[in-house]
Amino acid sequence: xxxxxxxxxxxxxxxxxxxxxxxxxxxxxxxxxxxxxxxxxxxxxxxxxxxxxxxxxxxxxxxxxxxxxxxxxxxxxxxxxxxxxxxxxxxxxxxxxxxxxxxxxxxxxxxxxxxxxxxxxxxxxxxxxxxxxxxxxxxxxxxxxxxxxxxxxxxxxxxxxxxxxxxxxxxxxxxxxxxxxxxxxxxxxxxxxxxxxxxxxxxxxxxxxxxxxxxxxxxxx
Numbered sequence: 001x002x003x004x005x006x007x008x009x010x011x012x013x014x015x016x017x018x019x020x021x022x023x024x025x026x027x028x029x030x031x032x033x034x035x036x037x038x039x040x041x042x043x044x045x046x047x048x049x050x051x052x053x054x055x056x057x058x059x060x061x062x063x064x065x066x067x068x069x070x071x072x073x074x075x076x077x078x079x080x081x082x083x084x085x086x087x088x089x090x091x092x093x094x095x096x097x098x099x100x101x102x103x104x105x106x107x108x109x110x111x112x113x114x115x116x117x118x119x120x121x122x123x124x125x126x127x128x129x130x131x132x133x134x135x136x137x138x139x140x141x142x143x144x145x146x147x148x149x150x151x152x153x154x155x156x157x158x159x160x161x162x163x164x165x166x167x168x169x170x171x172x173x174x175x176x177x178x179x180x181x182x183x184x185x186x187x188x189x190x191x192x193x194x195x196x197x198x199x200x201x202x203x204x205x206x207x208x209x210x211x212x213x214x215x216x217x218x219x220x221x
């Protein structure tokens with residue numbers, strides 16, 4: 001009798017372990033740590049996108065040099081730190097500042113709209129920095145867009161009249177900073193920026209901007 005009971009309990013345990021509910025609990029949902037379509041080493045679509053970006057940057061007569069950074073698809077350095085009349089000014093770090101070509105190209109194409117607002121420089125703390133996204137104060141395994149050279153944290157904006165607007169102090173009082181936010185938010189070249197307006201807890205003192213890197217299939221080429 002005892003033998004039959006043990007056998008029965010063992011069969012029940014095996015059935016529960018193999019059930020869809022148990023299987024679902026045992027498998028953790030894996031979150032990709034790179035943007036959609038990305039892989040590392042870079043896949044053919046990423047390589048193609050990088051080549052096209054460099055060609056376009058050359059057509060715009062933007063002077064750049066090759067750079068080197070971990071997991072940045074198309075790393076470059078812009079020696080003048082100026083794109084179409086908009087200066088990129090570090091708030092405290094020293095260069096050279098490596099960034100992906102697509103961030104440079106996106107800023108270059110958006111520069112005329114920023115200049116119309118009276119902006120002469122974007123003052124940043126970070127561009128490339130190999131780190132991971134934090135959620136609720138805990139580090140995840142998702143690569144920050146800073147790690148792939150597509151993001152920049154803007155803490156201040158310099159205007160043509162010489163004034164420097166700090167995001168933390170001036171966002172609520174100055175019309176220029178919300179207008180700058182709208183320029184980035186309305187651009188297809190950028191993802192929605194994180195700012196005091198939409199993320200006051202995590203981004204109360206800066207704008208986090210992220211450029212897009214459009215990929216297209218290379219299977220038929």
